[in-house]
Amino acid sequence: MPNCIIAQSGGPTSVINSSVVGLIRANEEFKIFDKVYGGLNGIEGILNKNIIDLSQISSEDIDTFRLTPSSGLGSCRYKMKNIEESTEEYDRLLDILKSLDIKAFFYVGGNDSMDTTAKLGKYAKENGLDINFIGIPKTIDNDLMYTDHTPGFGSAANFISTAVLETYLDSSVYINNGIFIVETMGRDTGWLAASACTARYNGKPVADFIYLPEKAFNVEDFLCDVRAKFKEQNQVFIVASEGLKTEDGRFLSEMNVISQDNFGHSQLGGVGQHLRQLILDAGITTRVKALELGVLQRCAMHCASQIDIDEAFNAGYEALKYAADGHNGYMVAIKRESNSPYSTSFFLVEANKIANNVKYFPKEWINEKGNGVTEEAYEYFMPLLNGVPTLYRTNNVPQYKVFTK
């Protein structure tokens, strides 16, 4: 029996390892391949023959690995040259795969990884090689085309939703509260920031305003929003995407020098700090705080979404079956069959259609004033947050397992 290999690429998520485990478990069930190899640190590691045999790992370790955040096989941001430029890397990689009798290559990643998958699939086919390349989607940004959503997003959204609700309550305890700004990730798209609309108290969204990159940021409108709301309720809760841009396309975060310290260092802040400074400068109140959720959005497994973990698992599981059926150069995608009860199915999209493409947050889900999202957005997000995982624990902290340490 031939073998297969799986590797991870790009930024981590909480559920990227679940996809690897889905593939391992599917192979145990269907016995398609003799061994499931794991390429450490993506293409970069495979080119250095940094490969392990995942079939030899104990079932207990695989189960722990499934509930481990971060790319447990290691990751890379390695971009292969275009075939027209040079085929050297392609030939070297395929030689390594051939030497291990590998007939299927699975790459878990986002747009760039799908670019790699498409290029490799095309090159293999053109050279008459019997190796199938299949992409498995992964990104907290939810910005891949054709798929209803991406594994990784639901867990990020679950953390954002919970953290927004908790910080809202925390910032509401005094008689005179202030303005609280939560900054989410999302350099190009507003999916993560928008998902904060699911944070609700007594059925009402706790965020007074949500600002997305899909809508040009206007300082006057922003200050007008905030001033009026602060006057009305003596408290404002704001969610903003790190990717906010002005009308002329400049990132707010790049205009941002807050202060200089005693050593003359410029203190660079993110979007949250920038908005905070705008509010302070406008004299609305001095009580303004900003919190950047940062990488916790992509690694807070302790607050991941069980639905997301399961879907990531199933994406890996289906990928194995698709490869067994002889598909090459495709990415596994998710179709939402029904919202209530929530159900999905999987299908294939050509990987080159995903590569270098971006799915923006729909304009029609942004409210008229451009400072919030509609109930249609809420209906889309809600089923993706279902349930949190029960983690394995050792000495009272989560027990995790990666293969690079």
Add this chain to the structure above:
Amino acid sequence: MPNCIIAQSGGPTSVINSSVVGLIRANEEFKIFDKVYGGLNGIEGILNKNIIDLSQISSEDIDTFRLTPSSGLGSCRYKMKNIEESTEEYDRLLDILKSLDIKAFFYVGGNDSMDTTAKLGKYAKENGLDINFIGIPKTIDNDLMYTDHTPGFGSAANFISTAVLETYLDSSVYINNGIFIVETMGRDTGWLAASACTARYNGKPVADFIYLPEKAFNVEDFLCDVRAKFKEQNQVFIVASEGLKTEDGRFLSEMNVISQDNFGHSQLGGVGQHLRQLILDAGITTRVKALELGVLQRCAMHCASQIDIDEAFNAGYEALKYAADGHNGYMVAIKRESNSPYSTSFFLVEANKIANNVKYFPKEWINEKGNGVTEEAYEYFMPLLNGVPTLYRTNNVPQYKVFTK
């Protein structure tokens, strides 16, 4: 039957409401008081007669409230004048309590709240009033004297531990990783930062260095630590307290003073960014990131410690019994009876001994180089992190209940 009242003060924690519920449940059991009133927004709200009857709340809402972060009765940072200056507020407050036939007053808070408790207890006694004032400890900072630890700390430590482990894994996925800095709260003491020593992978602490306010920060030593470790493992993981100070007592972040609260406490931030800039300026690497955990440390109920929730509950429960026994002007404190198996008991400390006092992280638990903590510290922290709560959920997000919204 007379009544009692409970109120919350100072910064929120994840378990401050659990203490209120412990008191309510104890009163249901022992039937000491007719009604348990809740003073909204602490002393400040009570002086405005902003008082609710907690005995009338449904048991279901009380259960939800128990697992709700933030001060669900509202909080204040109100400092009463010294009795020598003016007794006007004292008289007004006692008149309000008398009008409601209140015979016991419970204040859940930290040092400042124990100051208030002590003053009120003393004034009541001096004026022959039959009202007992009992303090219930609460602070994530763990900086109250005499008590082994404070309710609220274990949950903050649990979140820090988990977040440190998860961000460590997240920051370790590439072949060339960088330097990651996690900034914890802890203006005066290093308990929170030190608790990061519980974050372990394969039994080994993931933080290479932990810097505490109890040890003067030396830039040269810091850069020497970081440079050597980076050379050794091409990756460094640092945990730093927001309260780091130089030899001459200046806060590293004092250039970032945002505002001062009514007690004259400076609001600090930005130590992580400051350390990042030091590393960049020293040319060790350009790959340096800093993450401020911020208020999530005190409100991340989704990652709270069940032991902490239970101890907070029991502190409220015991407080009621102590008041019934006629004690006045005391704070309920925790004694650690045994570490393994972990067990505790409660006792009373005079509130004025707690007020305006600080329990520092023990110097003997800081390692020789001043850049980490000892295994004794680990043994102290570990039992405080036991278990996470199962939260009530509505529409896939945690269901919380406060009485100020």
